[in-house]
Amino acid sequence: MKLDINGQVREVDAPPEMPLLWVLRDIVGLTGTKFGCGMAQCGACTVHLDGKPVRACVTPVSSVGARKVTTIEGVSSDGSHPVQRAWAEADVVQCGYCQSGQIMTAVALLNKNAQPSDEDIDAAMSGNICRCGTYQRVREAIHLASRLTRGGK
């Protein structure tokens, strides 16, 4: 089957029920998307399908169809996306394992809502678990990314 991943169409040979997560990681070789729970509980595997955040660990690859897949590698490889810049500025990461998923969810939130309130952030980000406990800086970084985006910086 064909998959459009980060703007590149690839021919992928995988069983139809195989979750997109493992296609990305073990077949395509994009390992930035992480495995955390396998049941859409932790958000570490968050990717975008046509800009909407989904949990790749419970998304059968056959259900993707022509939708465009965006992974952390497609956000920017040099960290120049406003959300990534805000993440660096706020010094968010600790172990870093959940951060691809956190960033993917935050990017989707800001694309939909350029100036989210704390309540909006709670609603959007509560599906992403961080065991290091970076939540407070994630929140700061989302507000900062909102300012960076709106300020056009």
Place this chain on the structure above:
Amino acid sequence: MKVSRRGFLQGTAATAAGLVIGFYVPQKARAAGPPKPVAPPPNAFLRIGTDDSVTVMIAHSEMGQGIWTGLAMLIAEELDCDWSKVRSEHAPAAPAYAHTGFGMQMTGGSTSTHSEFERYRTVGAQAKDMLVRAAAAKWKVAPGACRAEKGVITSGKNSAKFGELASAAMTLVPPAKVKLKDPKEWKIIGKPTRRIDTPEKITGKAQFGIDVSFPGLHTAVVARPPAFGAKLVKFDPAAALKVPGVVQVVPAGNGVAVVAKHFWAAKLGRDALVVEWSKPEGGGLDSAKQLADFREMAQKPGAIAVDKGKVEAALGAAKTKFTAVFDVPYLAHAPMEPLGATVKIDGDAVEIWTGTQMQTGEQMAAAMIAGTKPEKVTIHTPFLGGGFGRRATPTSDFVSEAVLIAKAAKLPVKTVWTREDDIRGGYYRPSYVHRVQVGVDANGFPTAWDHVIVGQSIGAGTPFEAFLVHKGIDHTSIEGVPESPYIQKATDVRVSLHSPRTPVPVLWWRSVGNTHTAFVMESIIDDLAAGANKDPLEYRLALLKGAPRHAAALKLAAEKAGWGTKPANGRARGLAVHESFGSIVAEVAEVSLDKGKIRVHAVTCAVDCGTAVNPLAVEAQVQGSVVYGLTAALYGKLTLQGGAVQESNFHDYPVLRMYEMPKVAVHIVPSNAKMGGIGEPATAPIAPAVANAVFALTKRRLRTLPLQLP
């Protein structure tokens, strides 16, 4: 991680030219003449490339605590290099990188910064000295006439970048002695410094153990016993082998591994596998029965840790006696990156990639299983997707298993644990019961203290037993009680311990024994304050007259939290202060109840850790520890029935999420005290701070974790 042997060698060779600093023993170095300028020796701590790059080899595992940044700061401080040119790498497993206190290469006990404070600064100073001497020789001036700043050495009109001098510096003998900077001269230490590993962690490029991949590597998912104490009887691989992509099914210790071309096939193969397990002896452990047994045991003293005065007589004579029983359950660490290890065996050479906190232990265990020498085992440490103690198993559980599988399958293999495997796989914070009897004087202060602790020893039965257990006392079971400043003035004190053995493997869990002792001590003190009709802060300060650091931290946290002012309607505050790993942390929690559920709105922390090398990292570690501790305080609980853990994933082993995140304020107490740790000490005070706030709000005293109102 696309790994090839060539790739690793390339990475080293590319920066081999230039200056490499290890820990030479100066006398030996002199006797042997100047060290040859060769490729990095296995004891290198620093490489300065001809391209001005400064690469710091980090002897401890980066698992989120920021040690790649903190140790690099120590070297950079003395080196006077350009911070923007500094990068860090994990050191390989080698004797030179052994922990300065523990004698083996490992990360734990919140020791990484203070145990390396001298060593890493010394390396930086040695390298600067050699660069300066190289510059002085080049310009024919005295070394004292040269100065280094931001990676450039100048003397009069002469100036050279470190990279230009690195090769010449490499031919010099490292100085036997160097003078380290006076703290007043520090430009980097003590300054909030952003992490060095952020660029790769925000772009998906960071390589964790689970990301290792190379041609020919297979993935294994393992069927492990469904209950602690169950043994593998037999298995039928037929159904698993029918799954497309599955290539082998091999026994691995007390489990069966399904080896496949990728994770998904291995997982389906394991699900299809038919395995027969024995029933655990005696039917297996039940949590409810264990709790009843532990409570029964707590009625009588155990092995004596402290025995001062005559506690029984003193309790009998006390006018007011107070008795309380506490219990805490087993807890899984649940790091975000599931466990696993990649193993490649080639003749007598073994190569391992794994997120471990204990390189030396893994190396020895792997050598034993593979039948080779430890020095033939290469350990690569990628980033650890969280550790919290789970990746520091004295028994090398998850690495040994992977070596067994690679050996049996005769293939390079990466094991990947599922979340269920992790939650049910053991190595938990042990469950504990405390029974405490206190006799108080006319002012309500403790004079007699009888404290019985019941719970499994972490050290017993492991290679660390001799180090951890003395005269029947595993210090990790009681730490935080005997040394509590609250009981130092009591005339009659007994602390004793029962350490029952069970088939459930247990382990250190972020802040170890303090996870339960701080909860117990700070809850009782709060009760005693209430019994004496005194303000919880004033009561504590009266007891902390001999503990000025505790008192200062507590006062600062209380002041910043607005202690003494009225909180918003429906809210109340509670406080706690606890010393662990050489640091003191006070926390004030502000809580309310939402339909009977505890909501924590704000946590104000004051921390005295001695010198705060990187205040930004201190803040992050305190915030993170509060979250980790709050998860345990509000939710953390594993339940065993018939030896089997009932919980399995984040839906029934919940963790704190964004919508529940309190505002955490972190205040660092200016301190000249001996440097303590920071990765763990803020974990323990949060449970009692919340419990004490709930008491202030409801007059209900919760003595069981997780905290739940009836």
